[in-house]
Every structure is written in structure tokens, then in C-alpha cells.
Amino acid sequence: MFEIQIRDLDLDKIARSGQCFRMKPLDQEGYEVTARGNYVKIVQRGDEFLFSCREEEFYSIWKDYFDLDTDYDDIRRSVDPQDAYLLAAMECGRGVRILKQDLWEMIITFIVSQNNNISRIRNSIEALCERYGSCLHPEGMTDTACYLFPSADAIAKGGLEGLNGLGLGYRDKYILELARKCSSQYLELQWLEELKQADYETAYKLLLSEYGIGKKVADCICLFGLHHVGAFPIDTHIRQILKLYYPNGFPLERYQGYAGILQQYMFYYKLNGSK
DNA sequence: GATCAGGTAAAGT
DNA sequence: ACTTTACCTGAT
Numbered sequence: 001m002f003e004i005q006i007r008d009l010d011l012d013k014i015a016r017s018g019q020c021f022r023m024k025p026l027d028q029e030g031y032e033v034t035a036r037g038n039y040v041k042i043v044q045r046g047d048e049f050l051f052s053c054r055e056e057e058f059y060s061i062w063k064d065y066f067d068l069d070t071d072y073d074d075i076r077r078s079v080d081p082q083d084a085y086l087l088a089a090m091e092c093g094r095g096v097r098i099l100k101q102d103l104w105e106m107i108i109t110f111i112v113s114q115n116n117n118i119s120r121i122r123n124s125i126e127a128l129c130e131r132y133g134s135c136l137h138p139e140g141m142t143d144t145a146c147y148l149f150p151s152a153d154a155i156a157k158g159g160l161e162g163l164n165g166l167g168l169g170y171r172d173k174y175i176l177e178l179a180r181k182c183s184s185q186y187l188e189l190q191w192l193e194e195l196k197q198a199d200y201e202t203a204y205k206l207l208l209s210e211y212g213i214g215k216k217v218a219d220c221i222c223l224f225g226l227h228h229v230g231a232f233p234i235d236t237h238i239r240q241i242l243k244l245y246y247p248n249g250f251p252l253e254r255y256q257g258y259a260g261i262l263q264q265y266m267f268y269y270k271l272n273g274s275k
Numbered sequence: 276g277a278t279c280a281g282g283t284a285a286a287g288t
Numbered sequence: 289a290c291t292t293t294a295c296c297t298g299a300t
Contacts, residue, residue, distance in 0.1 A: 018281065110281085117280040120298055169296025174283090214283045235281040267281080 002055045003048065008072045010095025011044050017096050017268045019224050021109055021122050022129070022149075034148055035065050036102060039136050067097045067227075075261055080254065085245045086262065089269035096268055098229060098261055103192055104182060105149040106225030107207075110217045111174050120167055125149075127166040132158060152182035174212025181210075200228040223260040232259045237270050 011031050015023040024032045030043035030050075038061055041052035051058050063069070076090050108128070113121050132150030155162070156179040163172040182192055195203050203226055207218035219233035232252065234242070242250055252259050 113280095114282040115280065115295080116282085116297085117299070120280080123298080167297065170283095170294090171296075212283070216282060220281080233281080237281065271281095 002051045002053060002058045004051070004058065005047050006049055006066075006068060007047055008095055009044075009047070009049070009066060009068070009097060011042060013093060013095045013268065013272070014097065014099065016272055017093070017264060018118065018271065019264065020099055020101060021113075021118070021125050024146075032146060033065075034136070034146065036061060037148060039146055039148075065100050067100055070097065072097065072261075075258065078255070079262075080251070086266070089265045089273070090262075092273050093265040093268040096264060098223065098227065098264060100227050101224055102149065103196060103221070103225040104152060106221050107178060107182075107213075108149075108155075108175055110220040110224070111171055111178070111212050112168060113220070114171065114212075114214070114217055124167045128155075128163075128168075131162070131166065152179045153184055155179035156183040156185065171212065177211050195226065200226075200230055203228065204231070219260075223263075229258045229260045230256065232263050235267075237267055238263060241266050241270060 011023070014020065015025065015031060022034070026032060026041065030041055032039065032041050034040075038053075038057065040057070040062060043050040051062060053062070076094075079086050079090055081087070109121070109125060112124050116124075126147075129147035129149055132154040133147035134150075136146045136148065137144070155175065160172060160176055163175060166172075168175065180186065181189065191206075195206055198206060200222055203222055204218050207213050207221055208215065213221070216233050216235050219231045222228040222231035223233060232250075250259070255262055
């Protein structure tokens with residue numbers, strides 16, 4: 001157990017922010033999160049957080065995962081004081097941070113997300129994890145199994161039939177192809193490593209050239225899987241927002257290099273704001 | 276029973 | 289180059 005005070009972090013909001021699909025709310029309180037092969041339970045009370053791991057693990061993994069080195073006050077302060085809509089969005093989403101999730105997991109997750117709704121995305125990802133992910137039994141509890149996101153090898157090995165019954169629909173072939181590309185069968189490719197080294201523009205182009213990855217998904221992977229916070233994914237919600245509040249275009253130049261963070265707040269505001 | 280959902284590939288102008 | 293259309297499928 002490790003207790004710490006953190007500002008600008010709201011787990012409930014992050015869980016509903018659309019950037020992650022498997023932060024699981026626990027029956028009593030708190031969330032369970034898996035990342036990079038690690039599992040943790042987190043309980044939040046205001047700005048006090050209780051992590052179920054040791055201090056060492058918090059600092060080596062979760063501090064980075066929750067992007068705690070970024071000062072979101074700076075970002076809020078940089079917003080155009082004339083831009084009432086964006087100010088409201090930033091206030092509504094206070095506590096949302098861009099998680100540093102696993103690249104491979106984000107690639108598959110956002111392929112699943114295309115032309116799809118959130119509850120079905122969740123179900124598909126969870127079913128995929130249960131079928132191919134390693135099973136963890138936190139604290140030796142055999143009744144509360146939790147699965148890691150599966151490896152590319154595991155998915156590639158199962159073939160197209162192995163993806164049946166997960167509600168993936170026509171996306172199954174995209175997933176299989178990328179699983180093969182990222183599996184140890186193509187170890188010499190080191191494609192994921194290449195992506196990680198690349199700058200935003202290069203990574204975007206690499207992703208876009210893949211079967212099943214278009215502009216929107218490529219940008220989501222850049223933003224959530226590579227932490228290129230300048231990426232600005234335009235989905236149907238953001239498109240509506242731009243049309244309504246920014247008919248002359250969103251001021252990307254003003255927010256160059258981190259517009260994706262603002263995108264995330266606008267998205268959150270649209271889905272969770274009072275309107 | 277349509278229509279929609281955090282789009283993309285492929286075909287058609 | 290720009291504009292349609294088909295596509296899996298659970299939810300509403």
C-alpha cells in the first residue's frame with residue numbers, strides 16, 4: 001500500500017474520458033488498472049490516493065502511466081480567455097490526464113473502436129483479454145481474476161477463427177494482420193520499436209499505411225499510445241464540435257504541440273458535460 | 276425494424 | 289482528388 005496526494009487527477013473522469021476502455025470500477029470503491037504487465041487497485045478520496053502497490057512500483061510505473069509529471073495548470077492557463085467553450089470544457093474535465101498506455105494495446109483498442117460504440121468496445125476488449133491474456137489473481141484471490149491485454153503472439157497464433165465470438169465484426173482481419181506484424185514471427189521488423197522512436201509525423205504515416213488504420217485511428221494511437229500530444233484526432237463528436245463552435249477552424253497553431261490534450265477535454269465535455 | 280456507434284477500404288464520380 | 293457505399297453487430 002502506498003498513499004499519496006495528487007492534484008489534477010480524477011479517476012472517475014478518466015474512466016469516462018474515452019481514452020481507455022478497461023479501467024474497471026471495483027464493487028466497493030476504486031478502480032483496477034493493468035499496464036505493462038502490472039496490476040494495481042487505486043482508491044481515490046479527493047486528492048488523496050491509495051495505491052495497492054509499494055512506493056517503489058508507484059514511482060517506477062504508475063507515476064509515469066498517469067502522466068503525473070505534466071502540469072495541467074499550465075495547459076489550462078494557456079487557453080484563450082476569450083474562448084468560453086474551451087474554458088468550460090477544461091473546467092468540466094478537470095482531473096483528466098492523457099494516460100501513457102501500452103502502444104500495442106492502443107493499436108488494437110482503437111481499431112476495435114472504429115464505427116463502434118463504447119459499451120461494445122469494452123465488451124470486445126474484455127472478451128479478447130479473457131481469451132488470450134494472461135490471468136492474474138490479485139492477492140491470491142482466485143475468485144477475482146483479472147486479465148492482462150494479450151500479446152500479439154497469442155492473437156496471431158489463434159488465427160482468424162480465434163477472434164470469432166468477440167463481437168469484433170469486420171475488424172477481426174485488421175487485428176489479425178497487425179498481430180502477425182507485431183508478433184515474434186516478424187521479430188526483425190521491430191515495427192513497434194520503430195514507431196516508438198519515430199516523431200509524430202513519421203509515426204502517423206507509418207500507422208496510416210496499415211490495413212484497417214485510417215486518419216482518426218492513427219491519430220488516436222499517436223495520442224494515447226505514443227503520447228504525441230500534438231495529435232488531434234477528429235471523430236464524429238469532435239467534428240460536430242468544430243462545426244458548431246469553431247466554424248472558422250480550431251486554432252491548432254495557438255496550441256501547437258499539445259492540441260490533443262485540449263481535444264480530450266472537448267471530447268469529455270461533449271460526452272459528460274451537462275448539455 | 277431502422278438507425279446509430281469515437282471509421283476505413285474500395286468503388287464510383 | 290473528392291464523394292458514396294458496404295461493412296459486423298449490440299444497443300436503443
